[in-house]
Amino acid sequence: MNFDEILCLTGGFGKFQKILYVWICVPQIFLAFHMLVSVFTGAVPPHSCRSTWPSEGTEASLNFSLSRLSSPDDLLSCTTPLNHSGTVALSDGHPTGSCQGGWEYSTETFQSTIVTEWDLVCDRANLNNMGSAFYMFGLLVGAVVFGSLADKYGRRIIILIGLTIQAVFGVGAAFAPNFYIYTALRFMVGTSISGVIMNAFVLGTEWTGTKQRMLAGIITDYFFGVGYILLAGVAYLIRDWRKLQLAISAPGFLFIFYIWVLPKSARWLMANDRKEEAWELIRKAAQMNGKPLTKDLEMCQVYKTEEKTEVKKKHSLIDLVRTPKMRRQSLIVFYLWFANVLVYYGLSLNISDFGMNIYLTQMIFGLVEMPARTITLFTLNRSRKISQLAFLAVGGTACLLTIFIPSDMSVIKTVLAIIGKFGITASLSIIYVYSAEVFPTVIRQNGIGIGSMCARIGGVLAPMMYLLRSISPQTPMVVCGLCPLLGSALTLLLPETASKPLPDTIEDVEGSNHSEEAGRVIEAPLRKTDVVCSTRTD
Incomplete structure (x- = not known):
């Protein structure tokens, strides 16, 4: 019996998991604050x-x-x-x-911003964009550093460290004496956000049953959207950038109680031969879910057949591009990660360019995330490929159409930008699931890891993309339109993965004669697990 089967017997998404997701989701609101606050703190007034x-x-x-x-x-x-x-x-x-x-x-809209305090206009205007790019670079560094540390020391401790860094350096940024110290402090906040986002998502999915994982993962996205919306109201009430920075950072110290309520990952403990700690947590979860374990079940030995298979043959990053079909699929997925994040933050961080009230636009951009993420729950089960292709096409086309709208028609331009944001948000939600199904088991973690790095590169370039306005004011939106449209066309070359067994080896991807047999081997335990789960949870 593997860990997923034991987890289903204890309640795949019972009271324990629901409380865990409360602890995971609440910080997402403040992560959204930090990710998007530069829309207001870095705004350039007339x-x-x-x-x-x-x-x-x-x-x-x-x-x-x-x-x-x-x-x-x-x-x-x-x-x-x-x-x-x-x-x-x-x-x-x-x-x-x-x-x-x-x-x-x-001072009609803002009492003060970092631009008005440090004169980041004209010959110093590029510093503002570079500061935002440096913050995004912090996300990239955090993804690399905290990702490896979490595998070594556990998810819980990295989440706690990330929340601490976020609160300390976020408050410090509110008292920065100059732009360069402010940028350095924001860089540290960026590293912490990557650590919290990644490991909170992993901790949640590692405690959640197989059937509920997709829904549980999207729940965290909803709370990020809530933070997106709330930021508009907080920024509207607090027009001074230092007070706003302090208001979104100081509440982070309240998360100190996570030391006592946030559990470790039992799956990670099992994988690191800390079985006694893992069983103690499993018993606690089972008891809270009203499904206490039997003594016979506790005596069973938990093991992972996939890990035993991987020991026989080592795989590396080179395997992502070593064979023709795998290389094509890997490069396309990496580009989709890059393009989605580039356009998502390109639109999110530059809402003042659309000509409407900045607070209203921020709120609408946040509201549109809710239906965008919800609709993917219905389209993904039908087709991963068509869903990805269609939402990229919608987002790219809408962004491209904005360049033909006169500046005095700000409402129409904003509506098109909102449609673009809708498409890109939905596409970004899909790429998480699609990536996990395109890459075979033996290199899945490597593939998703490189995809995440490509996404962070897109995040770094998103603020810098608006330096292209020196070429033409329309150039940034041309980029926001063409990148998704190219991604939509490239998606045609990816396989359909909906309702199909996950590829286990590179040979499965390349079309080996063994792929059909591998598919049958994978399907059997999944059906067995589903029967066990449904029997025990009814």
């Missing part, structure tokens, strides 16, 4: 160069400054018009000089 020349009075100078307020993309906001006498020229076409007197910022 601004104008302040005159350094003597004027008739302060009020006159102020009126001039306010009359010259412009958008971040308007180069006129980066110069001071001068005339031959050295005084401000309001409307003539005389030569202009670079801004020497600092900047005037509109």
